[in-house]
Amino acid sequence: MGRFRQFVNAGMGTQKSLPASGAGANLAITGSGWDSTWNTNLAADPNSLTTALKCLAGYQTWTDTAGINESKPINCLDWYTAFAFCAWDGGRLPTEAEWNYTASGGNEQRYYPWSSPPTSTTIDDSYAVYNWDGSGIPLNVGSKSPKGDGKWGQTDLAGNVWEWTLDWYDTYQMPCINCADITDASVSVRGVRGGDFSAGASGLRSAYRNYSGPWDGDDVGARCARTSL
Numbered sequence: 001m002g003r004f005r006q007f008v009n010a011g012m013g014t015q016k017s018l019p020a021s022g023a024g025a026n027l028a029i030t031g032s033g034w035d036s037t038w039n040t041n042l043a044a045d046p047n048s049l050t051t052a053l054k055c056l057a058g059y060q061t062w063t064d065t066a067g068i069n070e071s072k073p074i075n076c077l078d079w080y081t082a083f084a085f086c087a088w089d090g091g092r093l094p095t096e097a098e099w100n101y102t103a104s105g106g107n108e109q110r111y112y113p114w115s116s117p118p119t120s121t122t123i124d125d126s127y128a129v130y131n132w133d134g135s136g137i138p139l140n141v142g143s144k145s146p147k148g149d150g151k152w153g154q155t156d157l158a159g160n161v162w163e164w165t166l167d168w169y170d171t172y173q174m175p176c177i178n179c180a181d182i183t184d185a186s187v188s189v190r191g192v193r194g195g196d197f198s199a200g201a202s203g204l205r206s207a208y209r210n211y212s213g214p215w216d217g218d219d220v221g222a223r224c225a226r227t228s229l
Contacts, residue, residue, distance in 0.1 A: 001061050002070035004085060008050065013084050014043045024087030026095065027227065028178040032166060034087060041080040041215065052076065055218050059197070061138050071140040073161045073221045079190045079214035082164045082222035091224030095180040096165040096191045096209075097173070098225055103158070103193070103206040105151035110206050113150035113157040123201050128159030130204055136197035154223075158204035161221035162192040162212070169211035190214045194223075 011017045018039050025033030043049035053062035055076035061069045062076060077085075086092050094102075104110050108118040114127055125132045127148040129139045142155040150157045168185035181191075189211040195204040196219045202208065212220055 001072050001074045002066070003089065004062075004074040005066060005070070007085050007088055008046065010088075011046060012088050013081050014045050014049050015039060016045055018042065019084045019087050024083055024092040026092055026166065026178075026180070026225075029095070029180050029182065032092075032180060032182055034083065038080055038083075041078075042084060043081070049081070052078070052081075059137060059219070072138050073141050073156070075138060075161045075196075075217070075219055075221050077164070077217045077221050079164050079212075079217065082217070082220075083166075086222060086224035089224055091226045093164055093166040094223065094225035096167040096193065097176040097179055099163065099165050099193045099223075100206065102152065102154060103150060105206075108151065110151070112204060113154070113206055114148050115206075123204065128195075128204055129156070129197050130159040130195060131198045131200055136199075138197050157194055158206070159195050159199070160197055161194075162196045162210065162219055163194045163223045164217070164220055165191040165193060167191045169209070172209065187211075188213070192220050196220075 019034040021036045022033035043052055053076045054060050060076050061072040061074055063069055083093055103113045110118045111121050128144055130136055138160055145155040149155055167181040169189045169191045170181045170185045173179045192210050192212050
């Protein structure tokens with residue numbers, strides 16, 4: 001959340017400081033960058049943005065001043081603001097296929113990101129932040145590391161907050177090479193992955209798919225992707 005605060009303090013993520021057209025693109029996917037027709041979906045001004053970040057009383061991680069939540073994941077994040085943040089941060093939203101590949105450990109097809117062997121269904125609160133006993137709340141990023149890490153060391157691929165993907169939620173493409181559903185789907189919702197602090201164990205499976213309206217991110221945050229050079 002501390003990194004997101006820098007984004008807000010820089011005056012970004014609003015209609016007063018818009019992403020450049022094409023920003024945050026996946027260079028392998030034509031037309032995947034910021035579309036200027038999305039501009040009006042961003043908050044009108046910084047006050048409107050910070051108000052929107054206070055959507056879940058008792059569970060929102062945003063605070064108007066820095067405090068004990070700085071190491072928690074940002075939530076209450078709509079898709080457009082998440083996209084703008086990742087573009088500002090030198091990254092982009094991952095495609096659903098990229099997210100799935102990472103959480104599944106590539107061709108290992110892990111049941112959970114930490115599953116070893118890949119078919120292992122072992123899970124408890126030492127692996128992930130989830131609703132294992134009815135008292136789930138967002139915790140610091142990496143608080144279950146290294147036990148809950150994925151194959152390549154990413155933390156919180158399962159649990160804590162849902163994570164936006166680039167894609168509209170539609171039929172999952174198989175096989176997939178640099179694929180993403182970037183054409184408006186008939187249901188007009190975006191894909192989210194990973195489960196959250198209020199999800200049960202089944203919602204944390206690597207293969208579990210979910211969705212949310214792009215304007216509605218109560219329990220959703222963002223994991224920005226970067227392309228290795």
